[in-house]
Amino acid sequence: MKHYIGIDIGGMSCKAGVVNEKGEIVFRGSCPTKANAHYSEIIKDIADLTTEVIKNAGLSLKDIQAVGMGIPGTIDSENGVIVYSNNISFKKVPVIKEFKKHIKLPVFIGNDANCAALGEVVFGSAKGLKDIVFITLGTGVGSGIILNGKIFAGKGGSGAEAGHMVIISGGDKCTCGRKGCWEAYASASALIKLTERMAKKEPLSRVAQIIKADGKASGETAFKASKEGDKLGQKIVAKYAKYVSDGIVNLVNIFRPDAVLVGGGISNQGDYFIDMLAKQADKASYGGKINPRPVIKSAGLLNDAGILGAVSLCFEETK
Amino acid sequence: MKHYIGIDIGGMSCKAGVVNEKGEIVFRGSCPTKANAHYSEIIKDIADLTTEVIKNAGLSLKDIQAVGMGIPGTIDSENGVIVYSNNISFKKVPVIKEFKKHIKLPVFIGNDANCAALGEVVFGSAKGLKDIVFITLGTGVGSGIILNGKIFAGKGGSGAEAGHMVIISGGDKCTCGRKGCWEAYASASALIKLTERMAKKEPLSRVAQIIKADGKASGETAFKASKEGDKLGQKIVAKYAKYVSDGIVNLVNIFRPDAVLVGGGISNQGDYFIDMLAKQADKASYGGKINPRPVIKSAGLLNDAGILGAVSLCFEETK
Numbered sequence: 001m002k003h004y005i006g007i008d009i010g011g012m013s014c015k016a017g018v019v020n021e022k023g024e025i026v027f028r029g030s031c032p033t034k035a036n037a038h039y040s041e042i043i044k045d046i047a048d049l050t051t052e053v054i055k056n057a058g059l060s061l062k063d064i065q066a067v068g069m070g071i072p073g074t075i076d077s078e079n080g081v082i083v084y085s086n087n088i089s090f091k092k093v094p095v096i097k098e099f100k101k102h103i104k105l106p107v108f109i110g111n112d113a114n115c116a117a118l119g120e121v122v123f124g125s126a127k128g129l130k131d132i133v134f135i136t137l138g139t140g141v142g143s144g145i146i147l148n149g150k151i152f153a154g155k156g157g158s159g160a161e162a163g164h165m166v167i168i169s170g171g172d173k174c175t176c177g178r179k180g181c182w183e184a185y186a187s188a189s190a191l192i193k194l195t196e197r198m199a200k201k202e203p204l205s206r207v208a209q210i211i212k213a214d215g216k217a218s219g220e221t222a223f224k225a226s227k228e229g230d231k232l233g234q235k236i237v238a239k240y241a242k243y244v245s246d247g248i249v250n251l252v253n254i255f256r257p258d259a260v261l262v263g264g265g266i267s268n269q270g271d272y273f274i275d276m277l278a279k280q281a282d283k284a285s286y287g288g289k290i291n292p293r294p295v296i297k298s299a300g301l302l303n304d305a306g307i308l309g310a311v312s313l314c315f316e317e318t319k
Numbered sequence: 320m321k322h323y324i325g326i327d328i329g330g331m332s333c334k335a336g337v338v339n340e341k342g343e344i345v346f347r348g349s350c351p352t353k354a355n356a357h358y359s360e361i362i363k364d365i366a367d368l369t370t371e372v373i374k375n376a377g378l379s380l381k382d383i384q385a386v387g388m389g390i391p392g393t394i395d396s397e398n399g400v401i402v403y404s405n406n407i408s409f410k411k412v413p414v415i416k417e418f419k420k421h422i423k424l425p426v427f428i429g430n431d432a433n434c435a436a437l438g439e440v441v442f443g444s445a446k447g448l449k450d451i452v453f454i455t456l457g458t459g460v461g462s463g464i465i466l467n468g469k470i471f472a473g474k475g476g477s478g479a480e481a482g483h484m485v486i487i488s489g490g491d492k493c494t495c496g497r498k499g500c501w502e503a504y505a506s507a508s509a510l511i512k513l514t515e516r517m518a519k520k521e522p523l524s525r526v527a528q529i530i531k532a533d534g535k536a537s538g539e540t541a542f543k544a545s546k547e548g549d550k551l552g553q554k555i556v557a558k559y560a561k562y563v564s565d566g567i568v569n570l571v572n573i574f575r576p577d578a579v580l581v582g583g584g585i586s587n588q589g590d591y592f593i594d595m596l597a598k599q600a601d602k603a604s605y606g607g608k609i610n611p612r613p614v615i616k617s618a619g620l621l622n623d624a625g626i627l628g629a630v631s632l633c634f635e636e637t638k
Contacts, residue, residue: 074606074609074610083609083610084606084609084610091609131473131474145573147466147471152466153575154450154573154574154575154576155450155575155576155577155610155611155613156575156610156611158575158605158606158609158610158611159571159572159573159574159575159576160573160575161572161573161575161605161606162572162573164569164572164605165484165569165572165573166486166565166568166569167485167486167487167488168486168487168488169486169487169504169561169562169565176605176606177603177607178568178603178605185488242488243488246485246488249485249497250483250484250485250569252478253478253480253481253483253484254464254473254478254479254480254481254484254573255473255478256472256473256474256475256477256478256479256480257473257474257478258474284496284497286477286480286483286495286497287393287403287477287480287495288496290393290402290403290477291393291402291403291475291477292474292475292477294474
């Protein structure tokens with residue numbers, strides 16, 4: 001059976017998985033990402049990790065077809081260069097060239113959200129679909145766009161940044177410097193801030209109680225209270241769902257894809273949340289019922305999104 | 320020399336042009352669009368107009384390679400069907416099949432804004448570029464997206480509706496039913512409303528004077544006053560330019576194209592306005608100077624956009 005390596009490069013750690021042609025992760029491992037080290041050292045660590053997982057899976061280099069890497073930031077897949085990655089302080093790093101100094105295999109790279117999107121089409125809950133928009137609601141709002149079965153990333157890989165589309169011109173400050181980006185309203189971080197702000201005004205609410213008990217608000221606080229029937233919890237969740245669906249409808253009107261997939265921590269709320277988004281998207285998308293309405297659903301790969309997303313690059317490129 | 324027919328179908332009239340392979344319109348004609356007539360009658364009129372312009376250009380049917388039609392609304396180019404056109408009250412009209420009853424030539428159809436975008440790539444100010452976003456600032460905000468030299472229109476031709484992306488969640492009501500769409504802030508109609516609203520508060524301003532003299536505000540009022548040094552005029556234009564550039568930056572962050580082209584009535588303001596947009600896009604686009612920055616410029620085809628946009632469909636399909 002053919003095997004592939006999927007590598008999920010993060011700011012804290014790098015994860016590698018040996019994946020067979022059925023999309024099953026047969027072995028995995030990880031190593032810390034050395035903060036502030038030179039890129040050659042970090043990439044050497046990743047190559048060592050790769051060698052280790054291959055060996056521990058009972059395989060050798062000749063059993064491996066290709067390596068896929070998902071990396072946060074602006075990735076120039078065509079030229080094999082990490083243009084800019086804030087999380088790992090990489091700037092213009094020729095990662096494929098560097099990796100090949102250690103391991104002579106075909107290597108494909110992509111932005112991690114783009115990889116996760118492709119992974120959903122190859123292995124996940126959008127399997128077989130051609131045009132999808134994938135969003136992750138986490139610390140930020142990531143997005144990946146698949147058009148005709150392929151990653152669409154814009155010039156030099158610097159597009160597909162839907163988290164940085166303004167939904168409230170002049171609104172809350174975003175980490176990117178703009179005001180009112182979708183990320184500033186639809187990320188888990190934004191939900192936490194909203195929860196804290198609204199709980200302060202109603203100290204007797206269930207939301208406020210949960211915050212007090214837990215010591216702080218999380219992305220789950222408002223959902224928990226809402227599911228228990230708390231009015232404020234419901235208000236916060238509805239407000240947050242409106243922000244998320246505003247961006248989704250924008251993307252539907254622009255791309256009119258087969259499906260919109262929602263991943264990231266918040267998607268753990270499952271149908272309780274996804275149904276709200278689907279309802280609003282159905283109502284607000286341009287042309288109403290005349291136009292084809294995309295399915296809105298949870299992403300399927302969850303914790304394996306990093307490794308399987310990275311591997312899907314190999315499936316796409318070598319098929 | 321090869322010749323083509325470009326047809327620009329509008330709510331009031333249909334225009335047809337005979338275009339040679341250099342992209343020159345060698346003959347043109349028009350006919351009224353019969354309001355409320357059955358589609359077969361309207362399409363018969365268009366076929367008659369086509370026959371007439373071919374004859375008047377001194378050509379015959381065998382000299383014509385193909386016919387391109389640009390139509391407002393949701394156009395399913397693949398199946399040759401007008402899914403929905405508000406302006407002409409067309410719904411599920413098999414326009415290619417109907418037209419071929421009269422004239423046996425290859426026919427290609429597309430949404431008019433999409434055609435105009437393709438026209439800019441084939442003949443206009445984006446000649447030779449592969450990835451562009453084209454917007455028209457008129458009664459509404461139209462958009463056309465060209466990816467890898469081809470029209471991107473989403474499923475069933477119902478995407479590329481960037482005018483209906485929300486830039487102020489819960490903001491001004493849009494004709495589509497949503498609140499806060501880009502169209503509700505960046506269209507010429509929105510600029511006129513903004514001009515009227517702000518002039519009322521400052522009846523001694525140059526803007527108010529011009530409105531009084533002209534009997535009403537137009538899309539040019541604020542620009543005229545602004546160019547004359549009027550503070551209120553400058554304030555209105557700056558506010559409007561901010562709204563327009565908010566949407567442009569959204570599209571840059573999503574598509575990261577080679578160029579963004581601005582057409583429609585407002586683009587007559589030329590560099591005075593385009594420079595404002597370019598400056599703001601340069602400043603606010605994600606990643607700043609690290610990422611490739613698209614050129615922001617005026618559309619080039621102006622009044623010929625309808626016919627040349629429609630013809631560009633033939634160039635694209637028959638090359």
